[in-house]
Amino acid sequence: APAGAIMRTEISTAAAFVTRLLRAAGGVGEEQLRCFRECLQEALREHYRHHWFPLVPSKGSGYRCIRINHKMDPLIGKAAGMIGLSHERLFQLLPSELTLWVDPFEVSYRIGEDGSICVLYESPQPGGKTNKLLESRTSCKEEWRIGRSSPSKNYNVMTVSS
Numbered sequence: 655a656p657a658g659a660i661m662r663t664e665i666s667t668a669a670a671f672v673t674r675l676l677r678a679a680g681g682v683g684e685e686q687l688r689c690f691r692e693c694l695q696e697a698l699r700e701h702y703r704h705h706w707f708p709l710v711p712s713k714g715s716g717y718r719c720i721r722i723n724h725k726m727d728p729l730i731g732k733a734a735g736m737i738g739l740s741h742e743r744l745f746q747l748l749p750s751e752l753t754l755w756v757d758p759f760e761v762s763y764r765i766g767e768d769g770s771i772c773v774l775y776e777s778p779q780p781g782g783k784t785n786k787l788l789e790s791r792t793s794c795k796e797e798w799r800i801g802r803s804s805p806s807k808n809y810n811v812m813t814v815s816s
Contacts, residue, residue, distance in 0.1 A: 693733035
């Protein structure tokens with residue numbers, strides 16, 4: 655099967671998730687949202703074309719990661735531009751800290767730098783290898799609806815002794 659067909663579920667899951675976040679924020683019309691989702695899917699497909707390794711799902715994960723962290727992810731920015739949404743507007747509508755991992759067989763996200771990682775889509779890998787990582791992850795698909803963020807943890811404060 656061509657890579658496009660293989661990545662279809664993962665890409666549509668990721669694009670639908672970002673679209674849901676926009677819809678939840680309000681103020682964007684359904685027709686615009688539909689166009690945004692299609693543009694984002696197309697941009698992701700193009701971006702991932704030569705960076706999709708079903709036999710080694712973690713390979714290229716950083717390249718495929720969609721990230722908003724005081725900088726707008728270029729792929730989201732591009733799709734939003736197609737429907738006339740500026741980066742400034744996007745920052746108002748979307749979480750200021752969002753990481754979305756789109757990997758073969760798994761799409762997951764984290765809102766906030768120390769939020770929990772939530773799995774949006776997961777399918778067994780061919781060859782029956784179960785992913786041990788999953789036990790440590792919470793499946794919290796509903797969490798974004800509530801929009802709660804975990805309290806900030808300060809255990810990474812480094813003290814510099816002179």
